[in-house]
Amino acid sequence: MRAIVEGLGRAAGALAAMCCIAGPLVAAASESPAESPAAVSEAELTRLQLFVAAPYLDLHTGPGRGYPVTQVVARGESLDVIFRRTDYLKVRTARGVEGWAAARDLRDSLLADGSKFTLDLGDRSGYQTHGWELGAFAGDFDGANLVSFYGARSVNDNLKIELSASQYLGEQRSGYMLEAGITHVLAPEWRLSPFVTFGGGLFRVDRDAQRPNLVDRADQSAYAGIGARFYLTRRFFLRGEFKERIVFTSRNDNEELKEWKVGLAFFF
């Protein structure tokens, strides 16, 4: 967010240059302000300061392993962390040079009080302990195609609070579901870890071939399910589950519908 405010000035310059308006003029104006140490802003004062403890630190020109290394920071020199994108951190050295450092390379750096700097790297330990999850599924819902999206917040390693939005698209009927639930991962430290889940929400029918004159389109629903998650690599895991769902219809009988789905999810 902070970078947005700071970048405004340079964005204007860059955009103008792209539109080929007065190229040389803008080129002169868009020279990086980092190279001339300007007044220290409020944001800069609150930035995290790190000290390189490894023999040296590579600074890339972009947030990726393939971007060329144009600067090297020596041991003991300080860095300001501007922001983080995926597993790369944009940093500014004491000399005002900006570049991208791999999070992995910063593991050995020190904080201003001499203590070790730690950050999550999106590895196997993050699979066990993390704050958020997002994922998308494809599957089958009572014979209909199912598209589903979910987000989860961890209460602890085992317990997650989930929100999901699903759409079922079948020959007979289609509609969507919005649900909230609780998931308990039985052994989060295992690579393949089973879980149980239950919750409920809103069940909506948009079209039903068997009941064309549907009056009551929205009903409440509750579900219970079992599933498993399998850690792939970095921040990714596979997730598959089976759910038994009850729809509390306003008709005389409640509906019981089976759902299975598999998908790809990630944590952060």
Add this chain to the structure above:
Amino acid sequence: MESRSRVLLLTRPLAVAAVALVGLSGCATLKWPWWGRGEAATSETAPTAVQSAEQAEASAATQAPPRVIEPEVERRTIKRTRIDTENFELGPWYGVLSVEDFGTNPAYGIKAAYHITEDFFFEGNIGRTTLGKTSFELLNPGSDPLNLGDERRLTYYSLSFGYNFLPGEVFIGRNLAMNSAFYLLGGIGSVKFANDNKFSVNFGAGYRVLPTDWLTLHIDVQDRLFESDIFGTNKLTNNLEARIGVTAFF
């Protein structure tokens, strides 16, 4: 409501799950407050400058090889250190969508993305277009054989995974270098038109340029496939979409 909760507990799988959950161990490890999870664990407070200098010397003496010259850098006191992560991307796009049998028409929408690693991202899209006239309607002005009336709006969404296939840099003149990437996209979603929803599969490619660290310009071309039975028989349709977009990272 009472009968609903009774049904809930009487139904076997739900009851089993409820009992299982109550008896499970994870609840016991619940720590309060639980919402502070997943944040970078960095030091909360920092000691005074004198203390930190002493500590730094002490740690230098024990761990690192002896330094000849102590770097003269000002050590700041930090109250709270939290790294600003900018992995989300959000913005509008505008382009054209060719809907099979209905011509090519302007389309617009919003896209949101989350960058998971340097290689992969997750993307959600919502779009809308207005259907053109079919050949039959053009040859027979005033006719409406599909009974579409005013229902000529087509709305769609998709959830995709993207892979930064060719990351790189582009240069404009001598002083401007911008990060860029050519990426591949694939996903699933749904299309709504003529009072019906259809399951869709999409795949394509795009190109992204970042004039600044937070502003992104996109060009995307995707094929959106779905089965349509609007002309009586079920057939798989290919619907090409080309668009430009602007997003901001936050």
